[in-house]
Amino acid sequence: MTKYNHLKIEKKWQKLWSKKGVFKVKEDAVKPKYYVLDMFPYPSGAGLHVGHPKGYIATDVVARMKQMQGFNVLHPMGWDAFGLPAENYAIQNKIHPAEAVKKNVATFKKQLELLGFTYDWDKEINTTDPAYYKWTQWIFLQMFKKGLAYESFAPINWCPSCQTGLANEDLEEGKCERCGSLVEQKPIRQWVLKITDYAERLLNDLDKLKNWPEAIKEMQKNWIGRSEGADVDFKIKNFDLKIKVFTTRPDTLFGATYCVIAPEHELMSKLQPEIGNWQEVSIYIEGAKHKTALERTDLAKNKTGIELKGIKAINPVNNEELTVFVADYILAGYGTGAIMAVPAHDSRDYEFAVKYGIPIKEVVVPVGENQKLNIKNQNDNSKLKNENNELKSKVQSSKPQIIFEKDGIAVNSGFLDGLPTKEAKEKMIKWLEDNKFGERKVNYKLRDWVFSRQRFWGEPIPLIKCEKCGWVPVSENDLPVELPKVKSYTATGTGESPLSAIEKWVNTKCPKCSGPAKRETNTMPQWGGSCWYYLRYIDSQNDKALVDKDKEKYWSPVDFYVGGAEHATRHLIYARFWHKFLFDIDAVNYDEPFNRLQNVGLILAEDGRKMSKRWGNVINPDDVVKQYGADAMRVYEMFMGPFNQPCAWNANGLIGAKRFLDKVWFLQDKVDKKLVVSGKIDSLVHQTIKKVTDDIETMRFNTAIAKMMELVNEMNKETVISVSNFKFLISILSPFAPHICEELWAELGGKELLILSLWPKYDEKSVMAETTVIVIQVNGRVRDNIEFQTADISEEVAKEAALSSESVKKYINGTEIKKIIYVKNKLLNIVI
RNA sequence: GCCGCGAUGGCGGAAUUGGUAGACGCACAGGACUUAAAAUCCUGCGGCUUCGGUCGUGUGGGUUCGAUUCCCACUCGCGGCACCA
Numbered sequence: 001m002t003k004y005n006h007l008k009i010e011k012k013w014q015k016l017w018s019k020k021g022v023f024k025v026k027e028d029a030v031k032p033k034y035y036v037l038d039m040f041p042y043p044s045g046a047g048l049h050v051g052h053p054k055g056y057i058a059t060d061v062v063a064r065m066k067q068m069q070g071f072n073v074l075h076p077m078g079w080d081a082f083g084l085p086a087e088n089y090a091i092q093n094k095i096h097p098a099e100a101v102k103k104n105v106a107t108f109k110k111q112l113e114l115l116g117f118t119y120d121w122d123k124e125i126n127t128t129d130p131a132y133y134k135w136t137q138w139i140f141l142q143m144f145k146k147g148l149a150y151e152s153f154a155p156i157n158w159c160p161s162c163q164t165g166l167a168n169e170d171l172e173e174g175k176c177e178r179c180g181s182l183v184e185q186k187p188i189r190q191w192v193l194k195i196t197d198y199a200e201r202l203l204n205d206l207d208k209l210k211n212w213p214e215a216i217k218e219m220q221k222n223w224i225g226r227s228e229g230a231d232v233d234f235k236i237k238n239f240d241l242k243i244k245v246f247t248t249r250p251d252t253l254f255g256a257t258y259c260v261i262a263p264e265h266e267l268m269s270k271l272q273p274e275i276g277n278w279q280e281v282s283i284y285i286e287g288a289k290h291k292t293a294l295e296r297t298d299l300a301k302n303k304t305g306i307e308l309k310g311i312k313a314i315n316p317v318n319n320e321e322l323t324v325f326v327a328d329y330i331l332a333g334y335g336t337g338a339i340m341a342v343p344a345h346d347s348r349d350y351e352f353a354v355k356y357g358i359p360i361k362e363v364v365v366p367v368g369e370n371q372k373l374n375i376k377n378q379n380d381n382s383k384l385k386n387e388n389n390e391l392k393s394k395v396q397s398s399k400p401q402i403i404f405e406k407d408g409i410a411v412n413s414g415f416l417d418g419l420p421t422k423e424a425k426e427k428m429i430k431w432l433e434d435n436k437f438g439e440r441k442v443n444y445k446l447r448d449w450v451f452s453r454q455r456f457w458g459e460p461i462p463l464i465k466c467e468k469c470g471w472v473p474v475s476e477n478d479l480p481v482e483l484p485k486v487k488s489y490t491a492t493g494t495g496e497s498p499l500s501a502i503e504k505w506v507n508t509k510c511p512k513c514s515g516p517a518k519r520e521t522n523t524m525p526q527w528g529g530s531c532w533y534y535l536r537y538i539d540s541q542n543d544k545a546l547v548d549k550d551k552e553k554y555w556s557p558v559d560f561y562v563g564g565a566e567h568a569t570r571h572l573i574y575a576r577f578w579h580k581f582l583f584d585i586d587a588v589n590y591d592e593p594f595n596r597l598q599n600v601g602l603i604l605a606e607d608g609r610k611m612s613k614r615w616g617n618v619i620n621p622d623d624v625v626k627q628y629g630a631d632a633m634r635v636y637e638m639f640m641g642p643f644n645q646p647c648a649w650n651a652n653g654l655i656g657a658k659r660f661l662d663k664v665w666f667l668q669d670k671v672d673k674k675l676v677v678s679g680k681i682d683s684l685v686h687q688t689i690k691k692v693t694d695d696i697e698t699m700r701f702n703t704a705i706a707k708m709m710e711l712v713n714e715m716n717k718e719t720v721i722s723v724s725n726f727k728f729l730i731s732i733l734s735p736f737a738p739h740i741c742e743e744l745w746a747e748l749g750g751k752e753l754l755i756l757s758l759w760p761k762y763d764e765k766s767v768m769a770e771t772t773v774i775v776i777q778v779n780g781r782v783r784d785n786i787e788f789q790t791a792d793i794s795e796e797v798a799k800e801a802a803l804s805s806e807s808v809k810k811y812i813n814g815t816e817i818k819k820i821i822y823v824k825n826k827l828l829n830i831v832i
Numbered sequence: 833g834c835c836g837c838g839a840u841g842g843c844g845g846a847a848u849u850g851g852u853a854g855a856c857g858c859a860c861a862g863g864a865c866u867u868a869a870a871a872u873c874c875u876g877c878g879g880c881u882u883c884g885g886u887c888g889u890g891u892g893g894g895u896u897c898g899a900u901u902c903c904c905a906c907u908c909g910c911g912g913c914a915c916c917a
Contacts (some may be wrong), residue, residue: 099890173914218836218838219912227916236883303915334916341917348915349835405917445916454889568912639857641844646910650844656857662872703846713856775852778897782852821897827851831897 004665006629010739014116022755023118025074027551028479035555036063037534037594039563039571040078040125042526043104045089049611050619050633051603054427055562057634058116058600058643058699062560063118064735065696068759070228074555075118076537077828079126081106083526084162087457091490097457101128111621115630116738123538127529128457132536134480135546136529137462139578143475144463148450152469155264156450158186165190166527167571187288188495191461191522193449195577199224202446202576211596212464213644219568221479222394225445230429231336232438234259234313237275237321243267243313246335246443248413249345249405249433251424254413255363256321256340257353259313260305263288264332276309281326288328294374303329303352315340316437317414323358326518335443347404357807364408364421451525456489456498458523466510466517477512481519531578534558534593546587553589561594572597572831598699601645603637609650621647627635631737632658638701638736660705661740663712663811664733668744672720681718684711685725686766692732695761701736708733724750728760776802777829778811795822801827 017023036059041052056077071163081101089104090097105126109152112119125132143149157166161181165188170177195202204223206217229248236242243259261267263285275281284306295737305327312321322340329348330339343353343360351362408422415431416424432438452461460481462474474481484505489498499521500506508516532546538555539547570596579593604610605617612618624633636657641647655697688711696705711729715721727748735752745754772793776784784807788797812832819831 111888215836215911222835222913225913245917249917329915329917331916346917348917351915441914445913565911624891639844645838647844650858652858659872662859678890703856706846709856758867760848773852777851777898780851780896785852797848799867819897823851826900829851 004662004740006631006739008627009743010114010625010630012325013742014113016742016753017116017118017755020753022289022753023075023120025076025120025123026072026325028072031070031072031556031557033065033074034063034560035074035538035557035558036066036560037075037537037562038077039561039567040080040084040533041108042080042083043108044085044290045093046613046618047104047107048621050624050637051611052645053112053115053621053633054603054637054643055564055600056112056113057560057637058598058701059117059560059737060117060333061634061696061701062637064738064755065693065759067118067755068731068734068756068757073118073538074123075120076123076125077112078116078537079108079120080096080129080526080530080533080534081105081126081227082126082458082524082529084164084453084455085344085450087455087489088162090457097489098128101126107563114622114625115634123532123537123540125540127533130480130482131543133459134543135536136524136532137474137479137481138476138546139532140459140524140528141462141476141479141580142587143177143193143581144471145472146581146583146585148197150192150194151191152190152448153187155185155187156190157182157183157235158188162455164453164455165450169449169573170525171356173262174723183290186495188454189522190450191463192270193451193521193577195449195574196444196446197221198577198580199226199444199446200442201580202573202776203581205592206578208592209594209597212594213597216565216568216597216599217794220573223573224444227443229425229441229443230432230438231338231441232316232432234340236271236274236324237312237314239271239311241270243269243324243338244336245338245340247340248440249342249421249425250428250438251410251413251416251419251421252342252345252363252530253315253317253340254416255342255344255361256315256322256408257343257359257361258339258341260325260327260339260352261308261324262330262332262337263328265326265337267338267798268326269306271311274310277306278306280532281306281308284326295567303327303348303355305329305352305356307356316432316435323708325352325356327352332448334445337785344402345406350402350404360402361412362402363411363413364403364406365411366403366406366408367420387746429597443469449577451528452522453525454495454497455523456483456486458525458812459528461520461522461524464508464510465520466513466518468515469510469512469517472510472517472521478511497523501521511668512622524808527571527574529577533577533583534561534589535582545583549589551589556588557590557595559591560596560598565599593676599644601641601643601647602641604646604773605650606649606651611649624654628654629739631740632661634738635660635705635736639705641702643699643701659735659803660671660709660712663716664729665739665740665744667712667715667721667726667729667745670715670718670721671690671723671725671726671748673723674718675722681714681721681725683766684714685728686762687761689728689732689762690767693759696735705736731752731760731806772796772825774801774825775827776805776806776808779831780829783808783811791825795824795828798822798828 023025023065038056063073066074076648086097086101090100114812126131140149157171159166159176159181159391161179162176166176174183175181176183203221206220209217227248230247230250230646232245232247234243234245241339243261268285272278305325308324308326311324313324315322322388341349343349343358344362345364410416410419410424416427419427429440460483462481464472464474466472474775484502486502490497506518506521508517537549575593580591582588582592607617609615621633632654636654640653688707690705691832692704730741730744742754768791772788772791774786774793775782776786784805786801786805815832817830817832821829
């Protein structure tokens with residue numbers, strides 16, 4: 001037999017598959033469908049490294065098996081090509097972003113094609129194609145019309161290096177996720193999407209996603225950050241104003257000893273005339289403004305604040321006068337931007353109270369301790385002040401008496417005394433509502449999505465500002481609003497997009513009154529186009545509608561979605577939001593886009609670090625394909641370890657995969673066409689078919705391959721193997737190593753392509769082993785293995801055999817047998 | 833700090849409705865073939881051992897005839913969030 005020449009074979013079959021169009025998607029609604037999707041790549045200038053295709057190989061394995069199982073498979077690929085990296089790359093290389101994208105896409109496509117994927121390139125999409133972003137703009141317009149897109153002037157995250165505003169989701173520890181610069185708070189005019197309107201549904205519907213990893217759902221839950229509580233109004237003494245606070249612990253209202261207002265709170269300017277130390281306060285407020293997100297985090301351990309002299313807040317439950325502070329440990333953007341502070345039961349308030357000598361009043365004790373407690377004088381603040389040091393030492397030493405953020409029993413709390421926290425909360429909320437001091441309230445950490453970028457390379461926001469009519473949507477007939485051709489697309493840094501300098505493009509007519517008007521010059525963020533691309537694959541040429549609803553009904557939802565976990569709180573939450581909106585306006589049939597999600601574990605470099613140009617440890621798949629072949633690379637990446645776990649690249653492991661394929665190649669010499677039954681191999685073959693089928697379904701590729709290796713090792717020990725057994729082997733191996741398997745299939749005289757043949761079904765009877773081995777234990781220690789020639793062994797038979805075993809007798813040695821435990825067909829434990 | 837996940841040979845990893853720990857691969861060692869090397873094939877491969885055994889799945893306890901698997905306490909590592917009231 002000739003040598004296994006991967007270079008020749010792989011090219012040959014790739015050409016033939018393409019020529020015969022075996023991966024062309026058929027709109028054949030009779031067959032069951034299977035939509036398997038990768039998170040589409042961002043075509044960077046660097047090209048692919050070996051880590052990128054790992055997920056694509058996995059979906060390809062699934063797609064190939066599903067195709068052979070008779071499914072109508074949609075397994076598409078496309079490009080997420082708008083955004084800062086393309087623009088920055090273009091600026092650095094002094095070419096137009098569109099040129100850069102074109103070049104990079106060509107490189108990526110060429111690299112992917114070497115790996116033998118089943119993509120139907122007729123379905124290829126590109127988010128920067130005007131025919132595509134026409135519909136991205138269309139979705140934005142629908143949101144605008146429903147009041148879900150609004151203009152805002154509030155301070156947002158500003159990256160001074162990228163010179164654009166960013167969403168909360170785009171930050172990493174207070175730094176720009178892209179370039180690592182410290183992010184500032186800057187008031188920039190911006191468009192914001194009301195994702196918070198969907199917070200409740202985005203949270204609740206996570207329960208529907210049974211086939212998503214729990215970790216991702218947990219991350220989304222935390223990101224949405226729902227908390228229940230109440231808004232409470234504190235009147236300000238001698239002044240017709242009130243401080244509205246949000247608390248999750250209305251049951252601790254009797255323990256409130258001060259209030260805090262965020263520096264940015266609008267109440268500050270209203271209170272100004274009454275604040276005795278305004279100068280000092282205003283300096284503090286100015287200082288807070290200039291702190292970056294990171295500085296604020298760093299200062300978390302050392303809270304600062306200024307007392308507002310002359311301002312007293314009245315606690316509605318007991319009319320106590322409370323000191324009011326301004327402090328930047330309170331965030332303007334969360335809740336009401338002001339709090340009631342209960343230092344005894346909140347560690348942050350506690351820290352602040354200790355620092356500024358504010359009374360600490362205990363109003364919740366652990367269950368069972370309320371009886372023992374001496375009721376302290378509730379009104380004697382000076383006494384409480386003196387107790388601060390005592391309480392402090394209590395907290396810091398041994399077991400704290402004060403309980404933070406935990407449930408217990410209410411004490412010192414008037415009408416709540418003796419109630420467990422849960423009931424106390426309810427009673428207090430009812431009291432607040434009855435007396436009009438507040439109401440039940442739910443808050444979310446999730447912020448509205450800052451959706452505009454002050455950069456060139458993004459979808460133009462399709463709005464026009466008319467002096468008379470205000471913001472007017474571009475007529476849907478005039479979509480897409482295309483990016484103009486320009487010489488300079490460098491960021492202005494003024495808070496306006498580079499588009500604002502292009503007067504010809506900016507100046508236009510109002511669609512409503514035909515008067516003079518100007519286009520919005522901000523563009524959409526990179527995450528816009530990726531919010532709905534999975535719908536475009538279904539109907540990639542549609543110019544009349546976002547997606548044909550019948551086609552959508554057939555193909556949606558995506559059956560299986562594979563991609564990196566880093567998208568948990570960005571793409572995956574944005575896409576769910578848009579999809580739910582599209583469902584609401586009746587553009588799609590289902591309210592969740594992705595039925596099953598699987599995360600791909602990162603491939604690290606051999607040195608254990610991330611693959612990066614910076615470390616010089618990048619491995620290019622082209623080189624691997626050339627030296628060992630696409631099949632070897634596919635098998636290796638699937639065999640490395642559990643699919644969703646990170647794993648370091650190992651060149652020797654790759655050689656192992658190649659060796660395995662060599663063994664399979666030479667097995668063909670052992671195929672005997674006359675052989676019908678090959679004894680014990682038959683049983684192993686069927687076990688392997690079962691295991692590989694199940695393991696591909698559950699993404700346990702490593703164990704699927706291990707089982708096939710075991711089978712190949714056994715086959716190698718035989719002098720001859722049957723045609724049918726060898727065909728079974730190459731059929732189930734073909735999703736992993738499609739080229740070599742097609743070649744072997746053809747060598748065996750297969751008339752049709754292997755990919756067009758049927759996936760093997762295992763024979764239930766053959767899976768069962770012909771003999772049974774039972775482990776014999778004495779006191780839980782293995783003392784013997786007994787082989788029986790039948791499949792089903794009764795307890796009596798097993799017992800008899802065990803007791804007559806010489807090695808077992810030795811251990812029993814006449815001792816009384818207390819108990820015998822029999823696990824059917826597996827194990828017998830004799831207890832003495 | 834909070835939430836989630838994890839820890840098994842020299843290495844990547846297998847095995848969990850509790851039932852033979854270390855499948856499969858890599859590395860390594862010995863052998864065969866070869867003038868030689870590569871490739872390939874065969875054998876061995878957790879520690880200790882008086883070769884009978886015995887100890888071993890991050891640590892310390894517990895439940896059980898039996899624990900990598902279940903329970904309690906802890907250590908370390910990874911990921912996410914981070915003054916969210």
